[in-house]
Amino acid sequence: MPVPARRHAFCGTPSRKMPAFPRCNAAVRHFFLFRHRPLAGDFLCLTLARMNRLTGKQQGMSLLEMLVVMGLIAILTGSSLYYAQEMRQAHRLRQSAQALQTFLGRMQAQANSRNEARLLAVTLGPAGCVTQQSEPPAGCGGNGLHVFRPGGQGVSIVGFSGNGMGFYGLRNTAQPGHLTLGNAAGRIRVVLSGHGRLRLCGEDAVSGVPLCR
Known part of the structure; x- marks a missing residue:
């Protein structure tokens, strides 16, 4: 039995009742040809041809659309x-x-092992430091193992609870207090309890650090 002409009709090849639409996409023609959907293919090609006539030959984006897209990209990038x-x-x-917490923990271990007091001397500011009280005062220019410096990059020592904060080797006790470090992201306290426990808490919402209570 001969195959009807419409069964193999696709865009570009006229069938008995549907005209050819040369502007139809080749992928559409291929899809409908090999899946034997000539009626749907003809309808889609007709729709595309009508849209093409309505829009003319204009393709791409207008200047206004391009400016809007560029503005959105700039906002997202910023x-x-x-x-x-x-x-x-x-x-x-x-x-x-x-x-700083590690530095204080090392000082605490030395105080406990030698059963002696280790009190803190603190210099505030971006160039500040934390060291052990001594006679004469060592200042921030001492040995790196015995001096803590924030390390620059915008971090500075912005707060200290007062003199007397430190460790006492007897029964692992300590004089409680806290040191505060800060930069543009917020402030974090290093808190020392009377039982010698060291912990971190944030005065502001800093990722990965619980808030101070």
Whole structure:
């Protein structure tokens, strides 16, 4: 039995009742030809041809559309850079606070092992430091193992609870207090309890650090 002409009709090849639409996409012709959907293919090609006549030969984006897209890209890029900078500052602050906690833990271990007092001497500011009280005062220019410095990058020592904070080797006791580090991302406290426990807490919402209570 001969195959009807419409069964193999597709865009570009006229059937008995549907005209040819040379502007129809080749992928559409291929899809409907090999899946034996000539009626749907003819209808889709007719729709595309009508749309092509309505829009003329205009293709691409208008100047206004391009300006809108460029504005959205600029806004998204600026927001991403701002949040990335804020995350880097929070990471630096958290690293400095953890380094200070480690430094104080090392001082505490020395006080306990030698059964002697180790009190803190603190210099505030971006160029400040934390060291052990001594006679004469060592200042911030001493040995790196016995001096903590924030390490720059915008982090500074912004608060100290007062003199007398430190460790006493007898029964692992300590004079409670706290040190505060800060930068543009916020402030983090290194808190020392009377039982010699060291912990971190944030005066502001800093990622990865619980808030101070």
